[in-house]
Amino acid sequence: MSSNRFSDRTVLVTGGGSGIGRAIALAFAAEGARVVVAGRGRAALDETVALVRESGGTAFAEVADVTRADEVEALVQAVVDRFGSLDVAVNNAGVFRGGPLAELSEEDWRTVLDINVTGVFLAMTAEIRRMRTQPGGGSIVNVSSNLGRYRQVPGATAYSATKAAVTSLTRGTALEYIAEGVRINAVSPGASDTTMSLRAGETEAERAARMAARMKEESPLGRVSTTEEVAGAVLYLASDAAASFVGTDLVIDGGATL
Numbered sequence: 001m002s003s004n005r006f007s008d009r010t011v012l013v014t015g016g017g018s019g020i021g022r023a024i025a026l027a028f029a030a031e032g033a034r035v036v037v038a039g040r041g042r043a044a045l046d047e048t049v050a051l052v053r054e055s056g057g058t059a060f061a062e063v064a065d066v067t068r069a070d071e072v073e074a075l076v077q078a079v080v081d082r083f084g085s086l087d088v089a090v091n092n093a094g095v096f097r098g099g100p101l102a103e104l105s106e107e108d109w110r111t112v113l114d115i116n117v118t119g120v121f122l123a124m125t126a127e128i129r130r131m132r133t134q135p136g137g138g139s140i141v142n143v144s145s146n147l148g149r150y151r152q153v154p155g156a157t158a159y160s161a162t163k164a165a166v167t168s169l170t171r172g173t174a175l176e177y178i179a180e181g182v183r184i185n186a187v188s189p190g191a192s193d194t195t196m197s198l199r200a201g202e203t204e205a206e207r208a209a210r211m212a213a214r215m216k217e218e219s220p221l222g223r224v225s226t227t228e229e230v231a232g233a234v235l236y237l238a239s240d241a242a243a244s245f246v247g248t249d250l251v252i253d254g255g256a257t258l
């Protein structure tokens with residue numbers, strides 16, 4: 001049975017042109033939301049919009065770099081100009097830069113910090129400033145990771161540091177803004193079915209074999225999570241049924257952090 005939990009709601013998804021963000025955009029649209037996807041690459045965003053429209057949903061693309069305050073401000077304004085409100089924001093844009101810390105270049109460090117942390121900071125500040133002025137408030141879901149607050153693996157320390165920061169930003173702001181009607185939560189996926197969880201040169205079949213061979217460490221479930229499974233958790237946290245979820249960070253990793 002299909003539901004319409006988000007009919008008449010406007011949803012912004014950063015990084016909505018691919019992977020988890022695309023699945024989140026499709027899932028919200030399937031439940032009645034008007035969706036705006038944002039990212040740096042126009043072609044990928046347009047593909048998501050086409051997929052939403054093919055299935056009868058409403059979506060628009062806005063090119064924006066989350067590391068640019070002016071572009072993020074303009075993005076939120078464009079959403080409000082088009083639809084009149086910003087009800088749900090999913091801060092999903094992120095990148096991975098790997099390698100043991102002492103081998104990581106300063107450029108990679110600054111890039112991963114800028115996109116994953118400053119990008120979430122800039123998006124949240126623009127979103128909160130809008131949502132707190134709306135009669136219905138709003139809901140923010142940040143896409144963090146099980147790497148960071150919950151788990152460390154060699155070669156992912158810089159990325160983990162950024163995601164621990166996303167989890168911390170989520171919890172701190174949840175406390176700061178719930179009284180003003182802005183409800184803030186996060187999801188922390190483990191390895192998920194996108195190119196980000198592939199090691200350099202690895203195929204999907206090789207990733208599956210790695211997961212199966214190292215089930216205890218990689219995923220006791222024995223496989224990566226699907227992007228639809230991650231999207232399902234995001235929609236739940238953004239929904240009215242989750243009204244008392246405040247500052248929660250849902251781990252979706254097949255038991256890897258247990």
Ligand code: NAP
Binds near residue numbers: 041191
């Ligand atoms: P992905 O397909 O590479 O998606 C990342 C998205 O972020 C892209 O659409 C990219 O679009 C966008 N993006 C990157 N830099 C940006 C910027 N400066 N401004 C605006 N958009 C930007 O990877 P994914 O796996 O779906 O990742 C989505 C989120 O899930 C990330 O935050 C990631 O850390 C998190 N995550 C993924 C996994 C996993 O195993 N896949 C596990 C845990 C957490 P453009 O390049 O066109 O801008």
